[in-house]
Amino acid sequence: MKRYVYIGIVAFIVIVTxxxxxxxxxxxxxxxxxxxxxxxxxxxxxxxxxxxxxREHMKLLNQWxxxxxxxxxxxxxNSEGKEFTVSLQNTCMKCHSNKKKFCxxxxxYAGVKPxxxxxxxxxxxxxxxI
Amino acid sequence: MKMNRRxxxxxTGTGTIxxxxxxxxxxxxxxxAIAAQFSKDAKALNAKRWAMIVDxxxxxxxxxxxxxxxxxxxxxxxxxxxxPKDEIKWLWTDTYxxxxxxxxxxxxxxxxxxxxxxxxxxxxxxxxCVRVCPVKATFKSPDGxxxxxxxxxxxxxxxxxxxxxxxxSFNWRDPRPFIKKTNNEFPTRTKGVVEKCNFCTERLAxxxxxxxxxxxxxxxxxGDLMDPDSEVRQVLRKDFxxxxxxxxxxxxxxxxxxxxxxxx
Numbered sequence: 001m002k003r004y005v006y007i008g009i010v011a012f013i014v015i016v017t018x019x020x021x022x023x024x025x026x027x028x029x030x031x032x033x034x035x036x037x038x039x040x041x042x043x044x045x046x047x048x049x050x051x052x053x054x055r056e057h058m059k060l061l062n063q064w065x066x067x068x069x070x071x072x073x074x075x076x077x078n079s080e081g082k083e084f085t086v087s088l089q090n091t092c093m094k095c096h097s098n099k100k101k102f103c104x105x106x107x108x109y110a111g112v113k114p115x116x117x118x119x120x121x122x123x124x125x126x127x128x129x130i
Numbered sequence: 131m132k133m134n135r136r137x138x139x140x141x142t143g144t145g146t147i148x149x150x151x152x153x154x155x156x157x158x159x160x161x162x163a164i165a166a167q168f169s170k171d172a173k174a175l176n177a178k179r180w181a182m183i184v185d186x187x188x189x190x191x192x193x194x195x196x197x198x199x200x201x202x203x204x205x206x207x208x209x210x211x212x213x214p215k216d217e218i219k220w221l222w223t224d225t226y227x228x229x230x231x232x233x234x235x236x237x238x239x240x241x242x243x244x245x246x247x248x249x250x251x252x253x254x255x256x257x258x259c260v261r262v263c264p265v266k267a268t269f270k271s272p273d274g275x276x277x278x279x280x281x282x283x284x285x286x287x288x289x290x291x292x293x294x295x296x297x298x299s300f301n302w303r304d305p306r307p308f309i310k311k312t313n314n315e316f317p318t319r320t321k322g323v324v325e326k327c328n329f330c331t332e333r334l335a336x337x338x339x340x341x342x343x344x345x346x347x348x349x350x351x352x353g354d355l356m357d358p359d360s361e362v363r364q365v366l367r368k369d370f371x372x373x374x375x376x377x378x379x380x381x382x383x384x385x386x387x388x389x390x391x392x393x394x
Contacts, residue, residue, distance in 0.1 A: 063166060069279050072271055073168035074335045086168070090315055118320035119280055121312065 029105040037095045046095075047078050058114075061088065089120050097123040173337030177354035179255065179274030179383060180329055181362050182340075183371065184248050187389035188349035195223055195246055201345040202250075202327070207318045209308035218299040220327040221250045221342055229374060230386075241394050248350075250342075251276060251297040251327035252374060252382030259289035259298065274355070274383060275329045285322040294375050295382075298326045355383060 038044060046053050048060065067073045068086040076084045085091050096102045099122045107114060133141075170176075189195060202208070202221040209218055223246035227234040230247075253276045260268050260276060267282035268289055290298045304321045312318070316332065319325045330340035338344070343352040353360035362385075365371075371385040 060166075065281060067166075067168040069277065069281075070269070070271070071168065072273065072331065072335065073170055074174075074332075075169045075171055077167035077169060083169075085171075089317060115320075119317040121314050121317060 026109060029109045031106055032098055032101040035095060035097045035102075037097060041095075047076060047082075047084050047091075049079075061092075061116075064088070088116065093120075093123045098125065099123055100125055171335055171337065175334045175337055175339070177273050177360075178356035179354065180253065180334075181274070181353065181355035181383040181385065182250075182329075182343070183351040183362055183365050183385045183387060185349050185351065185365075185387045185389075186245065186247065187387060187392050188347065189245075189248065194347075194349065195248060197345045198248065198342040198350065199223075201341040204311060205313050205316060205330075205333075205341045206328075207305075207309050207313055207316055208325075209305035209318075210310065211303065211305075211308050216302050218301065218305065218325060219249075219297070220325075221248065223248055226388075230372065231375070233372070239394075242388070245393065247386070249295070249297070249374075250384060251329070252295055252380065252384045253327075253329055255381035255383065256379060258292040258294070258380060262288040262292040264288065271331070273331075273334075275331050276326075277328055277331060278324065278326060280317075280319055280323050280325070283323040285324065287324060289324055294378055294380065298324050300324050 033044070048056075053060070064076065064086045067076070074086045076086050078084065093099065099117075199221050203210075206220060208220050211217060226238075226242050226245065226247055229249060234243075253274060255274065257268075257270060257276045260270055263269075264286060265282050265284055267280070267284070268276065268278045271277050285300065287300055290300060301319050301321050301323055306312075306318055309318060330338070330342075333340060339352055340350075343350045351361055351365055353362035355362060357363065365387075366385065369387050371387055373382045373385055376382060
């Protein structure tokens with residue numbers, strides 16, 4: 001009798017974890033940084049270090065939203081003392097004009113659907129570019 | 131399982147300590163990204179309470195109205211659906227009777243009966259729309275502007291019911307295909323949110339006056355109501371002004387100079 005219980009537990013674990021091990025290894029996307037604006041930069045740096053931006057950009061964007069809209073403070077002073085205009089459309093996307101390569105690829109990979117672009121206007125990209 | 135009182139107390143004590151430690155850890159993980167510094171542009175225009183005066187005497191031709199409405203609607207990507215049912219209004223016009231109900235009478239001059247009155251959000255000091263918003267999407271900013279956070283708006287339209295001026299419009303449809311020429315510097319709105327005039331807060335932050343004021347050739351006067359030397363206060367000292375439905379206690383920040391025979 002106990003045997004059936006163990007088989008049941010194993011079956012349960014297999015079924016529950018099925019999506020995790022069956023998906024295989026999707027290729028991890030590498031966000032592209034070779035836009036004309038970024039090439040023009042002498043010092044190729046985002047508002048904060050790359051690692052921080054990779055991990056925390058969503059929190060930073062929320063902070064930016066609240067600072068600009070709620071507090072009316074539209075200048076961001078970064079950890080190096082450099083100043084930036086707080087704007088997704090006019091600051092972030094001016095450099096990262098390759099939204100499809102830079103934003104979408106990772107978001108699709110991670111299965112997240114941020115609603116930024118329902119209102120914010122994405123930079124114009126050539127058709128056919130993924 | 132048998133447990134005496136002493137063991138029970140030990141167990142619950144340890145549990146509490148572990149729980150608190152876990153809570154501390156959770157807060158550490160979810161804290162703000164960085165202790166960032168935000169400031170204002172040195173050029174930004176600041177005020178305690180922004181206000182506007184509409185000088186009706188200076189609106190002579192249709193072009194005078196068209197110019198300011200176009201200026202506003204083009205910088206803010208306001209769509210034109212081409213039918214009044216879906217209309218989105220930031221700056222619009224209506225008759226005197228509709229704008230100042232109770233102020234009209236059967237003997238008033240003909241020019242005033244016909245003259246369009248430019249209307250916009252009154253940026254009330256006591257705004258009913260802010261009180262009714264269930265998600266705090268609409269709020270009063272420190273410079274007196276009644277603003278809306280479209281990220282938060284759930285489209286319940288309580289604010290539209292509360293606003294006595296009809297200053298708010300709902301996006302029944304996706305507005306994007308109906309924007310004639312998109313301004314890429316400013317966002318659009320999306321289906322299902324309410325929108326309204328923002329007194330050009332994004333322009334004030336850069337040191338620019340509102341778009342309509344800039345295009346009005348002096349017919350719209352803009353300034354700080356709390357600064358006794360500001361242009362609006364100087365005009366308010368000099369001329370007789372009225373406000374829309376001030377008897378409701380909303381304390382509107384938009385004033386109107388109706389004027390007399392010079393309007394003819």
